[in-house]
Amino acid sequence: MNLAITGPTSGIGVETVKALASKFNRIFLLVRSEEKAVSLIAEYFSSYDKGKFVIIPCDLGDLTSVSKAADLIKDQVDSLHVLINNAGGIFPEGKLTVDKLEQTFQINHLGHFLLTIKLRPLLENAGEAKVINVSSEAHKAAKPKLKEINDISKYSSFPAYANAKLFNILFSKSLSEKYADKGIYSYSLHPGVVKTNFGGDFSGVFKILIKLAQPFMINAAQGAKTTVFLASTATASLESGAYFKKSKPANPSKTAASATLREKLWILSQDLVKEYL
Ligand SMILES: NC(=O)c1ccc[n+]([C@@H]2O[C@H](COP(=O)([O-])OP(=O)(O)OC[C@H]3O[C@@H](n4cnc5c(N)ncnc54)[C@H](OP(=O)(O)O)[C@@H]3O)[C@@H](O)[C@H]2O)c1
Known part of the structure; x- marks a missing residue:
C-alpha cells in the first residue's frame, strides 16, 4: 500500500504521517523544504526501513514543480492507494505565484487539482483508492466569484481562504462523481x-488573535484524527464525496x-493546468 501526502512537515501533516506510518509500505512526502523533511524522518521515523519514506520536492505554488512531483512518484510506483491533499494556508498579502495565479487559490486548491x-x-491502478482533501469550516464564509479568483487588486485574506477551502469540498465531490466507478473515492x-x-x-x-485563541485549540495529533480515520476506514463504510468533521x-x-459551481470550478481548474496534462 502506498501513500502520498502534501504538507507533512508541520502541524496536522506531521501527526497524520506519524499515525499512518505503520500502515503503508511506501510514503511519499511532498514538501517544499527538503531540509525539513530530512529532519522529520530523522526525528520520528529512523526505526523504519530506509526506503519507506520518499521525499518529493513539491511547491504547490509552482505548477511545474507539482507536475514534476507527480512524475517522480510515477517513476517509482505503479499504484497509489491514498493521496492526502493536506498542505494549505492563509496569507496576509495578495500575491501572484510564478504561474501568475493568486497564491491562496493555487496552494490550497489548484496545485492539488493538478497533482491529483x-x-x-x-x-x-490501486483498484480502490482514496483522495482526502483537508478543508475547513471556514468554507461556510465563502462567496466565490470564479472570474475574479486571480484578481489580487480585490484581495482579502480570509475571503480568499474561505473560497479555497470551499473549492476543496467541491473538488472532492467532483472527483467522486467522475471517478468512483474507476475505484477512486474522495472525502x-x-x-x-x-x-x-x-x-x-x-x-x-x-497574530494577536491567534495567540489569544490558542488555549482553546486542539493539538495537532487531535487535529489529524479525522484525516487518519478516513485514510484507515474501509471505503464501504464511508460516503464518497462527503464532508467530515x-x-x-x-x-x-x-x-x-452546488453542482453548477463544482462543474464550473472543474472546467476552470482544468483550463488553468492544461499545459501540464
Ligand atoms: N490549523 C487549523 O486550525 C486548521 C483549521 C481548518 C483547516 N486547516 C487546514 O489544515 C491543513 C494543514 O494546516 P496546518 O494547520 O497543519 O498548518 P501548518 O502547520 O502551517 O502546515 C501547513 C503545511 O503546508 C505546507 N505548505 C504551505 N505552503 C506550501 C506550498 N506552497 N507548497 C507545498 N507545501 C506547502 C507547509 O510546508 P512548510 O512546513 O514548508 O511551511 C506545511 O507542511 C491546511 O490545509 C489548513 O487549511 C487547519
Missing part, C-alpha cells in the same frame, strides 16, 4: 481548530452542494 489529476492513473474534512503554524505569516492584530459525515454549506 496527474496521479489519476496510479490511483486507478473532504474539517480538522478542528488546531494549534499549528497556520496563519504564521501574519503579524499585527491577526470529528470522523463523522457533516453538512457543508449550501454553496458546497
Whole structure:
C-alpha cells in the first residue's frame, strides 16, 4: 500500500504521517523544504526501513514543480492507494505565484487539482483508492466569484481562504462523481481548530488573535484524527464525496452542494493546468 501526502512537515501533516506510518509500505512526502523533511524522518521515523519514506520536492505554488512531483512518484510506483491533499494556508498579502495565479487559490486548491489529476492513473491502478482533501469550516464564509479568483487588486485574506477551502469540498465531490466507478473515492474534512503554524505569516492584530485563541485549540495529533480515520476506514463504510468533521459525515454549506459551481470550478481548474496534462 502506498501513500502520498502534501504538507507533512508541520502541524496536522506531521501527526497524520506519524499515525499512518505503520500502515503503508511506501510514503511519499511532498514538501517544499527538503531540509525539513530530512529532519522529520530523522526525528520520528529512523526505526523504519530506509526506503519507506520518499521525499518529493513539491511547491504547490509552482505548477511545474507539482507536475514534476507527480512524475517522480510515477517513476517509482505503479499504484497509489491514498493521496492526502493536506498542505494549505492563509496569507496576509495578495500575491501572484510564478504561474501568475493568486497564491491562496493555487496552494490550497489548484496545485492539488493538478497533482491529483496527474496521479489519476496510479490511483486507478490501486483498484480502490482514496483522495482526502483537508478543508475547513471556514468554507461556510465563502462567496466565490470564479472570474475574479486571480484578481489580487480585490484581495482579502480570509475571503480568499474561505473560497479555497470551499473549492476543496467541491473538488472532492467532483472527483467522486467522475471517478468512483474507476475505484477512486474522495472525502473532504474539517480538522478542528488546531494549534499549528497556520496563519504564521501574519503579524499585527491577526497574530494577536491567534495567540489569544490558542488555549482553546486542539493539538495537532487531535487535529489529524479525522484525516487518519478516513485514510484507515474501509471505503464501504464511508460516503464518497462527503464532508467530515470529528470522523463523522457533516453538512457543508449550501454553496458546497452546488453542482453548477463544482462543474464550473472543474472546467476552470482544468483550463488553468492544461499545459501540464
Ligand atoms: N490549523 C487549523 O486550525 C486548521 C483549521 C481548518 C483547516 N486547516 C487546514 O489544515 C491543513 C494543514 O494546516 P496546518 O494547520 O497543519 O498548518 P501548518 O502547520 O502551517 O502546515 C501547513 C503545511 O503546508 C505546507 N505548505 C504551505 N505552503 C506550501 C506550498 N506552497 N507548497 C507545498 N507545501 C506547502 C507547509 O510546508 P512548510 O512546513 O514548508 O511551511 C506545511 O507542511 C491546511 O490545509 C489548513 O487549511 C487547519
